[in-house]
Amino acid sequence: MRRGGASALFGIELRRLRQQHGLSLRDLSRVVGFTPGYLSKVENGRSPSAELARACDDTLVAGGALLAMANAEPAVRPAQLPAGIRRFVGRDDQLERLDTAGARVVIIDGPPGAGKTMLALHWAHHAVDRFPDGQLYVDLRGHCADDRPMDARVALDEFLAALGVPADGIPDSLELGSALYRSMLADRKMLVVLDNAADAAQVRPLLPAAAGCVAVVTSRGRLPRIAASRVTLGPMTPADSVALIRRVIGDERADREPAAVADLAARCDYLPLALRIAAERVVAQPHSLVRDLVEELDADGRLNVLSTYDSIALRTVFDWSYRRLDEGCARMFRLLGLHRESHIDPGAAAALAGVTEPVAHLLLDRLAGVHLVQKVGDRYRLHGLLREYAADPRESRVRSRRSLDRGLSSIESVHRSS
Ligand SMILES: Nc1ncnc2c1ncn2[C@@H]1O[C@H](COP(=O)(O)OP(=O)(O)O)[C@@H](O)[C@H]1O
Ligand SMILES: [Mg+2]
Incomplete structure (x- = not known):
């Protein structure tokens, strides 16, 4: 054993396991063949010999854990953090x-x-x-x-x-x-x-x-x-959103079109990923105006534009959440996307989905639990990009075709068990 800290750990773990087995130092000493005095010193931080480590590991059924601690490399100091981003803003x-x-x-x-x-x-x-x-x-x-x-x-x-x-x-x-x-x-x-x-x-x-x-x-x-x-974490503040875009597109372009930059931030719902994708689009088109992108978002649909050219498409990131929903929640989410207003209460959601109010409540709470809708007082809100996504025919069509029946039966079973 090469390091004080590591042998201290061995000692702590040895004592814990010995006591867990209801053994005194004397009991353990009889089985492993080392004196109680030596065992006590090891429990208090002295390095164990290799034979002692092996004998204790076997006797106390440690599954190799004690041996591993005896052999642990000295002073291993992991530093596994990936790099953060240089252009971190706000929060x-x-x-x-x-x-x-x-x-x-x-x-x-x-x-x-x-x-x-x-x-x-x-x-x-x-x-x-x-x-x-x-x-x-x-x-x-x-x-x-x-x-x-x-x-x-x-x-x-x-x-x-x-x-x-x-x-x-x-x-x-x-x-x-x-x-x-x-x-x-x-x-x-x-x-x-x-x-x-x-x-x-x-x-x-x-x-x-x-x-x-x-x-x-x-x-x-x-x-x-x-x-x-x-x-x-919710959306960023409008000011931080503008600052995020500015860091990516540079002061010069941001200063040339401050109003368009503010509009772009709003079109992104102040969602950092959307802001980042939009800003990268601006950078990728050095001869266009920021205003051109705002207009493209309005004309072609925000979700489409923010999912077309980039390595991480907004739609894909939403898909990862949507695909993990159970069928009942997924169906409710899609229906909310078709609902005319952005807020809904459980009664209206029940009518929309053809389920009882407690079931609707449950489904809405589960959607809020994964942040696909927001709970606002007694009502629920689906807005902006997520709303566009919920109503998005592509993902929903794929999923609804294979799952409509299962979805209905899972709603019924939720209903039965609630
Ligand atoms: N505070 C921030 N400042 C600048 N950019 C940010 C900030 N937070 C997020 N972003 C951008 O948004 C993208 C998505 O953020 P990320 O942390 O991956 O989201 P999440 O883990 O919530 O899905 C990041 O790649 C980064 O470009
Ligand atoms: Mg993440």
């Missing part, structure tokens, strides 16, 4: 909330393209000095095109490897792996960023328990079952 209130949250877990939730990942990374880079033992990052792919969400197991194995646990020391079960992970973080100050989480079950095994660690989780859902401090 002052949310950054302040993150600074002062004082919680071990912070969840950043909000609709697709709201800037959750960028906020998490920007804050993480700015707070890096608070976490001298390193930073872990994983994209859990909770909302990606065709990929299924990452298995918590896979993420955990990656983290353990990054913490220096050799491959043959990674325990087989998720529970043991997670316990080893928490033990390894126990006396460290580390930041863990869990980006794009699908649900609470995926996140839980990856949460450190130590007071010196913070986990920042981003998700399109609210993850209500996780105890955490929360930051919900």
Whole structure:
């Protein structure tokens, strides 16, 4: 054992497992063949010999965890944060909330393209000095095109490897792996960023328990079952939206057409991803006016224009959320897109969908839970780009054809069980 910190961890884990098995030091000593005095010293931070580590691992059924801790590379200090963006704009209130949250877990939730990942990374880079033992990052792919969400197991194995646990020391079960992970973080100050989480079950095994660690989780859902401090991201302010466009297109063009830039920001619903795509379009067409793009958005439909040429199309990003809806929610979402007004109450939604009011309420709450509609008092709101998307025949037609029957039966089953 080469490092004080790592042998301290071994000692802590050894004591925990010994007590969990209801063994005294003397009991353990009889089985493993080392004196109680030596065992006690190891529990208090002295380096274990390789034989002792192996004997304890076998006796206490640690599944390799103790061995792994004995062999952990010294002073592994992971620095896994991807780069943030240089042109980060605004979000002052949310950054302040993150600074002062004082919680071990912070969840950043909000609709697709709201800037959750960028906020998490920007804050993480700015707070890096608070976490001298390193930073872990994983994209859990909770909302990606065709990929299924990452298995918590896979993420955990990656983290353990990054913490220096050799491959043959990674325990087989998720529970043991997670316990080893928490033990390894126990006396460290580390930041863990869990980006794009699908649900609470995926996140839980990856949460450190130590007071010196913070986990920042981003998700399109609210993850209500996780105890955490929360930051919900909505649209940007109009002023920050204009600043975002300006950073991308440059001061010169922005100064030439300030009114068009403001109109462009409004057409994007002040949604950062849409703003970014629109601004890149302006850059890609150096001989056009900003006003030309505003007019194109009005004439051809915002969703179409913001989804045509770019590597990340707005429609695609919305698809990732929509495709994860169950059939009942998906159908309600599409119907809301056809509804004439932007606000609706559960009674009207029930009539629209031909379901009872409690069912409509449930479906609307679930849509609000993944930020595809907004809850405003007793009513629900679907506006702007998402509304255009909900009414968008392309995605809905594909989905409704294969799912209308299933959708209706799932609504009925929700109805029956509610
Ligand atoms: N505060 C910000 N300043 C500048 N650009 C931003 C900001 N937030 C988001 N963006 C832009 O919007 C895009 C989408 O943001 P992202 O964090 O990926 O959204 P989300 O994770 O919520 O889906 C980013 O690629 C970035 O270009
Ligand atoms: Mg993201």
